[in-house]
Amino acid sequence: MLRSRYPSSVDRDALRKLLENVRSGKLSIAKAGDRLSGFPIDDLGFAKLDTHRSLRRGFPETVYGPGKSNEQIVAIVGRLHAAGQTALVTRVGPEVHAAVAAAHPKAEYARSARAIVLRAGPKRPGRPGVIVITGGTSDIGVAEEAALTAEVMGEVVKRIYDVGIAGLHRLLAHRQALTKANVIVAVAGMEGALPSVVAGLVACPVIAVPTSVGYGAGSGGIAALLAMLNSCAPGVSVVNIDNGHGAGCIASLINKRSKAAKTLA
Numbered sequence: 001m002l003r004s005r006y007p008s009s010v011d012r013d014a015l016r017k018l019l020e021n022v023r024s025g026k027l028s029i030a031k032a033g034d035r036l037s038g039f040p041i042d043d044l045g046f047a048k049l050d051t052h053r054s055l056r057r058g059f060p061e062t063v064y065g066p067g068k069s070n071e072q073i074v075a076i077v078g079r080l081h082a083a084g085q086t087a088l089v090t091r092v093g094p095e096v097h098a099a100v101a102a103a104h105p106k107a108e109y110a111r112s113a114r115a116i117v118l119r120a121g122p123k124r125p126g127r128p129g130v131i132v133i134t135g136g137t138s139d140i141g142v143a144e145e146a147a148l149t150a151e152v153m154g155e156v157v158k159r160i161y162d163v164g165i166a167g168l169h170r171l172l173a174h175r176q177a178l179t180k181a182n183v184i185v186a187v188a189g190m191e192g193a194l195p196s197v198v199a200g201l202v203a204c205p206v207i208a209v210p211t212s213v214g215y216g217a218g219s220g221g222i223a224a225l226l227a228m229l230n231s232c233a234p235g236v237s238v239v240n241i242d243n244g245h246g247a248g249c250i251a252s253l254i255n256k257r258s259k260a261a262k263t264l265a
Contacts, residue, residue, distance in 0.1 A: 019032075044079065049080065051079075059153045059252065062088045062245065063080075064090055065090055066091050066092075074102075077103075077107070081104060081120070088115060088149065090113075090245050094109060097109035104118050106118060115145060127256065130147075130157045130185070131183075132157055133178075134194075135164030136162055138189065138213045139188055141244075142187050143209075146209065146248040148248070149249060150248040150251045163194075164188060164190075165193050165197050171194075178201060179201070182255045182258040183251045185206075185207045185209060185251050186198045187209040188211065189211040189218070189221060189224050190213065192227040195208035195236050205235055205237065206236045206237070207238075208231070208236050208238045210242075211241065220241070
């Protein structure tokens with residue numbers, strides 16, 4: 001887990017002492033793990049990378065692209081890659097990918113999700129159980145951000161798109177698949193009713209993602225957000241408008257815990 005090539009001398013000394021205490025029996029493995037969750041920070045000057053987030057949270061730090069220069073993103077991706085971690089850059093265009101790919105030719109670009117992925121190693125089989133569903137085609141960009149995030153975190157994602165409640169039969173056609181999910185991410189704009197309907201059909205948690213898709217007073221996603229927050233269906237949690245990444249993170253955490261619980265059972 002400790003693969004960063006750029007720890008400070010203080011970090012190295014502290015790590016050496018901690019490992020010596022474990023070897024001598026002065027410190028338990030459990031307590032050492034707790035202390036390691038605070039190691040280390042990779043300081044690039046303009047950014048301080050939390051290279052041990054994967055140790056604490058189970059997934060590496062994500063790079064939010066807007067507001068950063070191409071040079072900064074390339075440098076951050078390079079450090080994450082050097083630390084042996086998969087780099088995920090969100091909300092960027094193909095021109096940013098071109099800059100990253102010039103330094104890291106294996107960097108992939110997911111156009112619908114507007115995200116870059118540079119994997120730390122070969123893609124491994126994931127954990128099935130996550131479904132990402134959308135009300136309309138216009139919601140797919142946010143949904144793809146959620147799906148890609150969950151996939152990078154180790155999940156197998158089933159996509160079911162354009163099944164909004166304006167044509168309820170389209171949703172009901174997938175009812176059997178929905179009932180087998182461990183967690184569902186429901187992405188919708190307009191009045192945002194899709195998550196409530198889905199939650200009324202399934203037993204698993206539903207993560208509602210309002211999108212900035214809609215006409216008039218509903219545009220900007222406020223109507224969908226308020227509708228989802230006021231859902232009468234139990235088991236619905238809500239992330240912010242267009243926050244596909246946040247939904248993907250939550251979905252992965254739920255699915256991972258679900259798999260772990262089934263193993264213990």
